[in-house]
Amino acid sequence: MIRYLVGRLGQSLIVILGVTLVVFAMLHMLPGGPARAILGPRATPQAVAAFDHANGYDRAVPVQYWVWIKNLLTGNLGYSYKLNQSVASLIADRLPKTVLIVGLANVIAIVLAIPLGLVQASRRNRGFDYAVTAGAFFFYSMPLFWLSLLLITFFSIDNTFLPPEAPQGSFVDVLKDPAGLVLPIAALTLITLALFSRYMRSSAIDSLTQDYVRTARAKGSSTSQLLRRHVLRNSLLPTITLIGLTLPVVVSGALIVESVFNFPGMGLLFWNAAQTQDYPVLLGSVVVIGVATALGSLLADLLYLVVDPRIRAA
Amino acid sequence: MFGAAIAGLAAVAALSACTSSSGGGGGQPVSGGDVTWAEQPGAPPNYIFPLDALQYFSTNNIAQFQYLMWRPLYWIGNGNDVVLNKDLSLAVPPQYSNGNKVVTIKLKNWKWSDGKPITSRDVTFWINLLRANKANWGEYAPGYFPDDVAKVAAPSTDKVVLTLKQPVSPEWFTMSELTQINPLPQHAWDKTSTSGKIGNYDTTTAGAKAVYKYLDSESRDKSAYASNPLWQVVDGPWKLSSFDPSGRAEFVPNKSYSGPVKAKLASFTEVPFTSGEAEYNSLRAGSLTYGYIPQTDIAQKQLVESRGYQVDPWYLWSMNIVPINFNNPQVGPLFRQLYIRQAMQSLINQKQYVSAILHDDGAVDNGPVPTYPKTSYLTPTQTNGAYPYDVNRASTLLKSHGWTVRPNGVSTCAKPGSGAGQCGSGISGGQKLSFSLSYASGISEVSQEMQAWKSDLSRVGIQLNLSQAPLNDLFAGLTPCKPTQSACSWQMAYWGNGWEFAPDYYPSGEVAFSTGAIGNWGSYSDPQMDAKIRATTQQAGLGVFHAWADYTTQQLPMLFMPLSATQISAISTKLHGAMPQPVAGQQMTPESWYLTR
Numbered sequence: 001m002i003r004y005l006v007g008r009l010g011q012s013l014i015v016i017l018g019v020t021l022v023v024f025a026m027l028h029m030l031p032g033g034p035a036r037a038i039l040g041p042r043a044t045p046q047a048v049a050a051f052d053h054a055n056g057y058d059r060a061v062p063v064q065y066w067v068w069i070k071n072l073l074t075g076n077l078g079y080s081y082k083l084n085q086s087v088a089s090l091i092a093d094r095l096p097k098t099v100l101i102v103g104l105a106n107v108i109a110i111v112l113a114i115p116l117g118l119v120q121a122s123r124r125n126r127g128f129d130y131a132v133t134a135g136a137f138f139f140y141s142m143p144l145f146w147l148s149l150l151l152i153t154f155f156s157i158d159n160t161f162l163p164p165e166a167p168q169g170s171f172v173d174v175l176k177d178p179a180g181l182v183l184p185i186a187a188l189t190l191i192t193l194a195l196f197s198r199y200m201r202s203s204a205i206d207s208l209t210q211d212y213v214r215t216a217r218a219k220g221s222s223t224s225q226l227l228r229r230h231v232l233r234n235s236l237l238p239t240i241t242l243i244g245l246t247l248p249v250v251v252s253g254a255l256i257v258e259s260v261f262n263f264p265g266m267g268l269l270f271w272n273a274a275q276t277q278d279y280p281v282l283l284g285s286v287v288v289i290g291v292a293t294a295l296g297s298l299l300a301d302l303l304y305l306v307v308d309p310r311i312r313a314a
Numbered sequence: 315m316f317g318a319a320i321a322g323l324a325a326v327a328a329l330s331a332c333t334s335s336s337g338g339g340g341g342q343p344v345s346g347g348d349v350t351w352a353e354q355p356g357a358p359p360n361y362i363f364p365l366d367a368l369q370y371f372s373t374n375n376i377a378q379f380q381y382l383m384w385r386p387l388y389w390i391g392n393g394n395d396v397v398l399n400k401d402l403s404l405a406v407p408p409q410y411s412n413g414n415k416v417v418t419i420k421l422k423n424w425k426w427s428d429g430k431p432i433t434s435r436d437v438t439f440w441i442n443l444l445r446a447n448k449a450n451w452g453e454y455a456p457g458y459f460p461d462d463v464a465k466v467a468a469p470s471t472d473k474v475v476l477t478l479k480q481p482v483s484p485e486w487f488t489m490s491e492l493t494q495i496n497p498l499p500q501h502a503w504d505k506t507s508t509s510g511k512i513g514n515y516d517t518t519t520a521g522a523k524a525v526y527k528y529l530d531s532e533s534r535d536k537s538a539y540a541s542n543p544l545w546q547v548v549d550g551p552w553k554l555s556s557f558d559p560s561g562r563a564e565f566v567p568n569k570s571y572s573g574p575v576k577a578k579l580a581s582f583t584e585v586p587f588t589s590g591e592a593e594y595n596s597l598r599a600g601s602l603t604y605g606y607i608p609q610t611d612i613a614q615k616q617l618v619e620s621r622g623y624q625v626d627p628w629y630l631w632s633m634n635i636v637p638i639n640f641n642n643p644q645v646g647p648l649f650r651q652l653y654i655r656q657a658m659q660s661l662i663n664q665k666q667y668v669s670a671i672l673h674d675d676g677a678v679d680n681g682p683v684p685t686y687p688k689t690s691y692l693t694p695t696q697t698n699g700a701y702p703y704d705v706n707r708a709s710t711l712l713k714s715h716g717w718t719v720r721p722n723g724v725s726t727c728a729k730p731g732s733g734a735g736q737c738g739s740g741i742s743g744g745q746k747l748s749f750s751l752s753y754a755s756g757i758s759e760v761s762q763e764m765q766a767w768k769s770d771l772s773r774v775g776i777q778l779n780l781s782q783a784p785l786n787d788l789f790a791g792l793t794p795c796k797p798t799q800s801a802c803s804w805q806m807a808y809w810g811n812g813w814e815f816a817p818d819y820y821p822s823g824e825v826a827f828s829t830g831a832i833g834n835w836g837s838y839s840d841p842q843m844d845a846k847i848r849a850t851t852q853q854a855g856l857g858v859f860h861a862w863a864d865y866t867t868q869q870l871p872m873l874f875m876p877l878s879a880t881q882i883s884a885i886s887t888k889l890h891g892a893m894p895q896p897v898a899g900q901q902m903t904p905e906s907w908y909l910t911r
Contacts, residue, residue, distance in 0.1 A: 033790060036789055036791070036793060037786040037787060037789060040368070040371070040789055042368075042371075042452075042455075042832055043368055043832070044454070044455075044832050046449060046456075047368050047450075050449055051368075082360075084360045084361055084370055084534055084536060085360075085536060085559060093559065093560075149591075149595075153598075156595070156599045157595070157598045160599070163599070164595040164596055164598070164599040165592060165595065165601075168558060168562050168585075168586075169560075169562065170558070258588055259588050259589040259591065259592060260589065260591055260595070261588075261592060262586075262588050262592035262593075262595075262596070264560050264586075264588055268588050272356055274784075275356075275784045275785075275786060276784075277787065277790065
């Protein structure tokens with residue numbers, strides 16, 4: 001087990017390094033370079049040269065990469081020359097907020113989707129199943145942007161039940177204003193719930209056709225017992241894959257929701273950095289997302305081990 | 315206390331009686347209240363030290379954040395007039411002597427928020443810091459301030475004398491150079507560390523560098539903007555009471571402000587937004603006092619008005635330009651022919667763009683002088699346009715210079731050579747009239763203007779190949795170059811709001827059109843233009859300015875597009891004093907605003 005874990009962590013490290021290398025190389029292929037992008041069109045050649053020198057952009061790209069890796073190992077992710085803030089502090093500010101809304105939306109979606117999918121599967125092709133399926137398709141096919149605007153229009157503008165934007169300020173300030181979190185989390189949850197419940201329903205339908213389910217039913221298990229004891233665990237594998245894949249999304253942010261609900265999170269940080277060629281922020285975000293992707297994959301593998309004894313044995 | 319409150323209410327009532335109602339509607343004035351003001355998406359305040367490094371330099375940050383706390387020596391703008399505002403300036407109008415080579419600045423008897431007087435030392439402190447660190451300064455242009463100042467003297471506590479290297483145009487020097495000086499509290503900031511003692515470190519270059527480094531480093535700690543004692547010593551009408559690194563800034567009145575208009579609001583809050591849509595949602599929900607309608611939602615103007623807002627376009631003091639690269643190896647020889655520039659300018663249907671694309675929130679701009687508001691800088695040549703929209707004229711120009719014009723195709727040079735009736739020097743036979751233009755992505759008006767222009771250009775066989783790029787990428791590629799350099803591949807660029815004259819407000823062309831200037835990206839070079847520009851900065855009077863403006867309008871060192879409003883503001887009808895919106899540098903004065911019930 002430990003050997004497996006060490007191996008997987010090693011693989012993850014190589015993947016993360018590879019990703020940073022590719023991103024680093026691609027950034028340096030952009031035309032013009034960061035100095036003019038950041039300093040603007042009024043920059044003198046001297047100012048551009050001074051900026052490049054101060055930030056090490058006048059050195060060979062491999063040297064720049066090596067310096068960046070060395071700084072990374074000491075926790076120094078660089079300094080955003082557009083936002084006038086260290087990348088580490090930017091990520092420390094944005095990441096918890098993003099994890100809060102995207103993570104919470106995913107947790108709520110999973111908690112609701114699993115029983116919903118099970119019940120749908122057990123009542124397949126009946127009224128309840130049709131209703132939930134219709135609802136799932138309705139939300140899943142709806143653009144997040146549009147759904148967000150509809151929620152704001154109904155709950156904040158036509159009626160004043162909830163604020164139209166997420167709370168501002170530090171993470172603590174955000175927690176102090178839960179009302180502001182309701183709409184962005186609701187928008188994300190509705191879309192994610194639709195996705196998870198569809199997966200869970202399909203998987204549970206597969207499980208219900210298995211011999212062990214028929215046997216359990218023949219031995220007198222009630223539907224409730226069947227679903228809890230025999231179907232649930234076996235139907236979770238696809239959902240676990242999905243949960244693993246969701247982790248990078250949880251830390252990389254939900255750009256559209258952040259944009260519509262005025263909630264500056266990781267998604268917007270990355271997007272704006274890409275727009276302004278803010279290299280340190282881009283690279284810092286890539287590291288965080290890369291780590292989350294590797295961890296998500298690892299988490300999914302570990303959950304497989306927990307849930308499915310066959311994998312453990314193999 | 316009660317008496318003060320009554321006095322405050324009386325002042326508000328008196329003000330409401332004598333100030334034109336600019337928020338619309340009536341209502342009983344209230345003392346206090348909070349005004350929430352929407353920042354543009356992605357443009358939060360990010361640097362507090364009012365000697366901005368280039369990477370943090372933006373007129374938003376200066377005019378709508380720093381100037382609330384630290385006022386420039388000379389304030390330009392009175393309503394939307396672009397004039398010296400004697401009341402809001404820290405000094406009386408400058409006196410020019412010795413053939414306009416000596417400038418004497420006399421400070422008013424104003425005070426810092428800690429009660430200390432604003433003295434000539436505070437002016438020299440800023441100048442010393444700038445001189446030692448000018449390469450970092452966002453407004454630095456080689457040859458101009460502070461390079462053009464030979465000597466700075468402070469003969470008394472209220473007087474600063476600048477001896478210049480050569481005579482200057484007083485209008486230009488006051489509006490473009492002195493306006494950039496921002497007195498700083500030497501008695502509180504002249505130190506090199508938080509625990510260090512106040513000294514006169516700025517009087518040596520090494521000391522000034524150390525002080526600058528310290529203040530710059532303090533300005534990088536955004537979380538301490540509202541708590542750092544440094545930033546609490548202000549001379550403006552507002553003090554920062556809270557600041558979130560994401561850009562939310564709350565100001566309260568500086569009760570010691572010496573200026574003529576004291577703040578009536580209890581607080582003024584600038585609110586950051588992640589997108590125009592997020593801002594618009596807040597506006598519709600009524601949680602903003604002063605916001606804007608994003609261009610994509612401009613059709614909703616009436617809805618916004620029905621929710622208690624007055625809608626008003628806010629213009630920049632700017633010219634809108636299409637830079638062209640005279641050194642591009644492919645099309646540089648084409649751009650060097652005036653008749654081709656004239657033909658291209660003649661195919662910009664500005665009136666139609668203003669009405670159909672800008673929804674009438676724009677103004678025709680035929681030359682280098684801002685056309686909104688109307689000022690004495692404008693001449694009939696620019697107002698009427700040297701090359702108004704005329705397809706036939708464009709076609710005739712090309713034909714008369716040896717081009718075979720192919721409408722909806724690509725015209726080619728049939729008569730190469732530099733003689734009369736020939737295409738011009740450097741243009742070969744069969745060369746096509748084909749150009750590439752990169753424009754800023756994500757702005758629908760810009761995209762529509764470019765598509766419309768492309769269509770009109772094609773009517774005389776000028777091919778325009780359009781591409782889009784994020785604004786910063788566009789700027790990254792916009793660089794003066796030599797034809798042999800790979801960086802010289804750009805041909806034309808457009809981003810929609812051109813060149814803003816702020817905080818150098820005199821709308822002259824020394825930074826954009828003179829040979830080798832930092833804003834002369836296309837490497838335009840014309841000795842006659844250089845001479846006329848020099849005259850605008852060195853000779854008094856508007857005559858030389860008008861001569862330069864007319865010449866630029868005719869010569870087209872860049873092409874000119876219509877001005878568009880930088881934002882369509884939505885101002886609560888309960889807010890008064892906010893209109894007309896200031897054009898010069900967009901320098902807001904919320905101290906003159908007040909709310910009604």
